[in-house]
Amino acid sequence: MKIVACNSNRPLAEAVAAALNLPLTKASVRRFADMEIFVEIHENVRGEDVFVIQSTSYPANDNLMELLITLDALRRGSARRITAVIPYFGYARQDRKSGPRTPISAKLVANLITEAGANRVLTMDLHAGQIQGFFDIPVDNLYAAPLFSRDVQERFANREPMIVSPDVGGVLRARIMARRLNCDLAIIDKRREKAGVSEVMNIIGEVEGRDCILIDDIVDSGGTLCNAAEALLKNGARSASVYVTHGVLSGGAVARIAGSPIEMLTITDSIAATEAVRLAHNVRQHSIAPLLAEAMRRISDESSVSSLFD
Ligand code: R5P
Secondary structure, rough: EEEEOOOOOOHHHHHHHHHHHOEOOEEEEOOOOOOOOOEOOOOOOOOOEEEEEEOOOOOOHHHHHHHHHHHHHHHHHHOOOOOOOOOOOOOOOOOOOOOOOOOOOOHHHHHHHHHOOOOEEEOOOOOHHHHHHHHOOOEEEEEEHHHHHHHHHHHHOOOOOEEEEHHHHHHHHHHHHHHOOOEEEEEEEEEEOOOOOOOOOEEOOOOOEEEEEEEEEEOOHHHHHHHHHHHHHHOOEEEEEEEEEEOOOOHHHHHHHHHHOOOOEEOOOOOOOOOOHHHOOOOEOOOOHHHHHHHHHHHOOOOHHHHOOO
16 A cells, blocks of 8 residues: 655645555655646555545645646556545536536546546545546545534533534535434525625524534635624524534635634644634644545455444
């Protein structure tokens, strides 16, 4: 078993390698003057079971290209099996035609990864589970829910939390968490009755006096969650905390969250923390390295990955 780390999230790759007690395979990724990417694997990989760790996070196109070129280098180096470990799968939100003459970029990215040489994919909390079907190779989709529910149990031991979905699209995700924790569930229904009229946030569920926990898969601009937290407090909630798997946190998102009534935003390290994330008073990261490492060990041993979540 060999682990190759691309550059999007070195700290996570190093933590995974440490958990597996393996060194990272020596490899270098260089840029030519025109910024073309060049990858060189400095160790023999012939016949090896190779795992390439790369999140296709910001800058998404560079990181995706780095992954594709690394897969190509490994395939041409005669690796026996190549698993693309993609903790955060970018382009996942473009998973259907949103209008006439628009792309399904998630499918295109799946094709590119397969064509470049991946034999399997290991990822986490895909934006839509159906994206697994965009690949014709095996995909293992891990969940942060068990990790988050343990954390909620510790942090909210003496409180009466209520799980909240920030939009109708996230109800299934939130319901799974509510069931794990045996908690009540509320849903925020955002509606714009007429074009040009501001959005109305209707809350389905009685949140007054409750410690609300918003659940989502991605926080990008932070708009969805900051608005949801404000709506909850306006409706009498005692507090609003957030658990999100992928901290995309583009532009001024961290500042927006720091200035919001969100008590604490907990994200995983599927995307490397920026300086702003490290310094924010109400953002913390939970490592998925032990979970990824265990899943990789099981893939390598040909044992069950799904039983990790039993
Ligand atoms: C949407 O379907 C996702 O689950 C997230 O709710 C969304 O990507 C969050 O985006 P933002 O943080 O920009 O509101």
